[in-house]
Every structure is written in structure tokens, then in C-alpha cells.
Amino acid sequence: MSRSHIVIGIILAQLPTGVIILFIRPQSWEMALLGVLVAVILSGIIFWLHFIKPTLQVLELQNKIISGDLTIEKPNLSKGIASLMSDLFFRLLSELKSLLAGTSGTGQTMIFSARQLAKSAETVKQSVEQVALAIGEIAEGNNMVVKNVEDTYTQLKTIETQMRSVAEVGQDLKNHALDSQSAVKEGRDALTEYDSSLKENVIANQDAKESVQQLADYSKQIVSIVNTITNVAEQTTLLALNASIEAARAGEAGRGFSVVANEVGKLAENSNKAADEIRKLLKEINHLVANVQEKTDASENSIEVQKNCAEEVNIIFGNIFKHTEETFNSVNDIILGNKSLNDALTRIGNAMDQVLNTTQQTAATSQEVNANAIQQTDNAAEIAEASSNLARLVESLKSHTDKFKIPKVGYLNWTSEIASAYVFKHWLQKTKGFDVILVEVEGNAISEMYSALATGEFDSTVSCWTPDMHDVYVNVNKEKLSILGANLEGAKTGLVVPDYVTIDSISELNLHKEKFDNNMYAIEKEAGVSKQAVDSITKYSLDFNIQFGDNNSVCSAIDQAIKEKRWIVVTGWIPEVMFGRWPLKFLEDPKGSFGGDKKILNIARLGLDKDYPVLYEAMQRFQWSLEDVTKVMKFMNDGYSPDDAARLFLEQNPNFIKK
DSSP states (O other): OOHHHHHHHHHHHHHHHHHHHHHHOOSSHHHHHHHHHHHHHHHHHHHIIIIIHHHHHHHHHHHHHHHTBOOOOOOOOOSSHHHHHHHHHHHHHHHHHHHHHHHHHHHHHHHHHHHHHHHHHHHHHHHHHHHHHHHHHHHHHHHHHHHHHHHHHHHHHHHHHHHHHHHHHHHHHHHHHHHHHHHHHHHHHHHHHHHHHHHHHHHHHHHHHHHHHHHHHHHHHHHHHHHHHHHHHHHHHHHHHHHHHHHHHHGGGGHHHHHHHHHHHHHHHHHHHHHHHHHHHHHHHHHHHHHHHHHHHHHHHHHHHHHHHHHHHHHHHHHHHHHHHHHHHHHHHHHHHHHHHHHHHHHHHHHHHHHHHHHHHHHHHHHHHHHHHHHHHHHHHHHHHHHHHHHHHHHHHHHHHHTSBOOEEEEESSHHHHHHHHHHHHHHHHHHOOOOEEEEEOGGGHHHHHHHHHHTSOSEEEEEEETTTSHHHHHHTGGGEEEEEEEEEEEEEEEEEETTSOOOBGGGGGGGTTTTTTEEEESOTTSHHHHHHHHHHHHTTOOOEEEEOOHHHHHHHHHHHHHTTOOOOEEEEESOTHHHHSOEEEOBOTTOTTOSOEEEEEEEETTHHHHOHHHHHHHHHOOOOHHHHHHHHHHHHTTOOHHHHHHHHHHHOHHHHHO
């Protein structure tokens, strides 16, 4: 508005005053002119105070808005047109802020999503390229498989023919084995008869040996008798000689006695001769007896040797029979196995026919899939390019909204952090009349949030969990960030189970791993609690697999398990709405994988204290309790939007606003 416009406005405003003065006809024109002058001055002052000055203030605010500064405060104006204009203007400004907040917040979220989508698309592209390469190799391999299957099929037919020959040979072997068993049986029977004969010979030989021994004994007795006879004959000869001598002495009177003595002497001589003959015969007999004894002993030894040989032969025959029987059984097994093998070969042949057909179809399908995979690679490249273009377009849109200076507060899309962000926003607006834009960050983009803080895309966050959670991201950007204190203390992370699960410690998980199906459920891999879960797997040597997802998937898994009374273990933390929905408990952590109690910090980018001192000071002051955040999460769980839940909390807790 120019000065000429203001002067014209003043003159026009005084026309009614001039008309009145002319109408009442003052006594002189000098007095009339003076009255007009005074009226103009007074009207100008009033017009300046009630219209021009407020209008200039509004224009100054308008220029600030045009320059992009939406952090202006509503001026304190007296009632009037300017005040009404100011109220209307700031209502419009509030709507503009809401629109910009939604647009900018959504734009920032879309940028993160587009970046993640571009990364994912690039990853998909690389994966599809690898899949295409692998499928190409599979297609080539399938062609080789077809050839190998055909060769194998031919070889199977050859083997089948050979196995039939083996079956025939096996049957011949079986028949020979049966013949061998019969021959061995006959040999054993003959050997048994021979053994019986040997036993009879042994008995007969023993009897003959005893008879010969008796004959030898009798011969000895005869020798003794012959010796006695010889002695008697010698005595008789001596007596006959003495009798002859005495008869000679007696002369004629002893002649008859002499004849007797001579006869007795002849008898004695004949007895000696007979005794000598008997001795000779006995000597021959004894010699023959000795020979018989020697032959009998030799025969006995020979029979013993034959008996031993017969026993050995019998053992050999037994072994031969045993081996023949084993051979028969083995050959029989071979024949049965060969039959089974032939049946199997027939089935394999049929299966090979199917495999050959399937492999040929698979080879053709692989080539088609390979062509499709190549097409998908091109599609993935197009998606990646489109995602990058989307990110650039959103960043272009964001560059237009970013010229309006409304600070941005980033928060993670966890229930507790949503509650913190919205309560902080409404608390700041109610206590300072200061507006901020809230930007939601996915749980798998935590590092992106801290990078955005460091580069100035965000101004602050109320979602920094520490220790052992987000510290790594803070440390990477620590020279560009300011830690403004904790907004919540007493937070906790760990592994959580339903209260009906009968274990109390992480160290007990392996003992009941089957009840858990060897699975635990966690939110995004990038989340601190998920990294701690991975650490617990190592520290406790848990035979578990981690199923990563997000907060919704974890809650769904808990809900389903509790309905079915199944055992389940998940990553959990306090504050979190799940503890209000289901009866849960933390497992003890003796090895400290999840650390102790946590704090949630307020973090700002470097320079926030100079650019937005009101926000900086509010970030330093903002804090609340587990009880407070639990109330807001309950409102949200009951169906309230985050905005409405935050407003309701502040209405029900007026002292919170006064902090």
C-alpha cells in the first residue's frame, strides 16, 4: 500500500466531517477551516492507530510469510477492523501451516520411501539379473540333463539286459549249489558209515591185541612150565645116574634097578629134548606174538590216524556243506535281489521316460523363464529409474514447500514414538504457539533419519533410544548433532513371551526350542532391539531363526499365538502398546544382550538454537513418564488418531501444559 493511497483514504474519511461543518454553517470560514484541520488531524491519528498501523503490521507479517517465515506470532491488536483482519489472516495462516505440514511431512516421508524403493528396485534388479544368469545356466544345464538322461536311459536298458543274463547265471549257480549240497550230503553219509567201520575195527583190533597179550602171557607160563620140566628132567637124569651107580655097586642085585634107572634117564633126556623143542616153538611163538603186537599197535595207530583223518574230513565236509549252503543262500539272495533290481530297473525306466519328458519340458520352460527374467531385469531397471524420478519429483515439490520455514521433527513409526511426537507437537503449540511439521520414518530407515538430521532435512527428533540402540547412528553424525536431554527414562528392551510360557530366562530357550518351532519374531533388522536379538542368538548359542518384519507383523504373530495358546518369543520394549493388549513378560537376560534400562533422547541438528530458539528451548524442556505415554498409547489403541489422542491427553492433564 503506497503513501498516496493512505492520504486519499484519510481525505475520503474526512468528507463526512466537512459536510457536517458546512451544514452547520460556522460563523467564519477561518473557524470552519480550523475545525476541518483539527478533525482531519484527530481522524488521521485515530485512522493510523486503528487501521494504518495494524495494516502495516499485517503487511510486515505478510512479507515474512512471502519470504517463507511461518514462525510468526499473532500481534496483540485492539478490537476493530484490523483485529478482525488479523484473526482472519491467522486462521488462514493456520490452515496454510496445516496444509504445508501435511504436504511437507508427506513429501519427506515419500522421499524416504522413494529412496528406499529405488534402493530396493536396484537390489531387485541385481537379484533378477543374477536369477536370469542362474536360469540361463539352469537352461543350459537342463539341456545337458536331457542328454545325460537319454544316455542314462540307454545304459539302464543295457544294464537290464545284463541283469537278465546275471539272473540266468544265478539260477545255474543255484542249481550247482543244490547239486553240491547233495554230493556233500552223500559224502558225509559215506564218511559216517566209514567212521562206524573204523570204530568197529578199533574194537576188533583192541580185542586182538588183548588176545595176543593173553597168548604172550600163556607163552610165558608155558616157558615157566617147560623150565620146570627141564629142571625135573635134569634132576631125574641126575637121580638116574646116581641110581645106575648104586645099581652097579649092588651088582646082580641092582641090575633091575639099573634098567629102571636107564629108562628114567632116557625119559629125562627125552623130556629135555621135548622141552628144548617146546622152547624153540615158544620162542617162535613169542616172536610171532611180538610181531602181532607190533602189527596190532601199528594197526591201532593207523586206525587212530584214519579216525582223525575221518574226523577232519567230516569237519571239512561240514564246512563245505556250510559254505555250499551259504553259497546257495547268497545265490538265492542274488536271484531275489536281481529280480527286485530288475523290477526297480523297470520302474526306473518308466520313471526315466517321465523324467526325460519332464526335463525336456523344463528345458523349454527354463528358456522361457530366462527370457522373462531378462524382461523382468528391464522392468526392475525401469522401476528403479521411476523410483529415482519419483524421489526427484518429490524433492522438487519439497523444495517449494521448504521455502516456508516450519521446522520438522522426525519420529519413528513405533507406537511409543508416534505418541511422543504428537504430544510434543500439541504441547509446543499450546504453550508457545509454535508449529512444527512431523515426519514419520519407517523402522527400516533409522539410519536415514539421523542422516537427515545431520544434513538439515530434519530439525530434531524425539525418538533416539540409548544406550546400545541408536548410538551407532548418533556417533556417525555426532559433530552435526546436539543432544538436548531425555524425554523419557525407564524404557526397556528384551525378549518377550506370553505369561503362560513356563520359562523365565533367555538361557532356557534352547531347552524348549521345539515348542517355539525354533523361531523368534523381531521388527526391522535395522532396529536396535533386533540387533540385540541377533546378539542374544550368539551369546546364548540359541538354535533359533529370527523372522524379521515390523511392529504390526510381530503383534499379529503374538495375537495368533495367544489365541491358540502356543509358545512364542518376540522382541519387545517398554513403552509399547502390546503390554496393554496381552499378558506378557520379559525373559531374564543374565548375559546382558539387551543391556539395562534405556532412555529416549531429544536430538537436534547443529544450529537449531539460532534458527529456532523457541523449538530448541522446548526440546530441552520436553519430558514425560511411562505412565503418561501409556495413557496416550491406550487412547490410540482405543481408536483415537494420534492427533486426537494427544489433544485428549493434554485436556485431561492440564498440569502437563504448565511444565
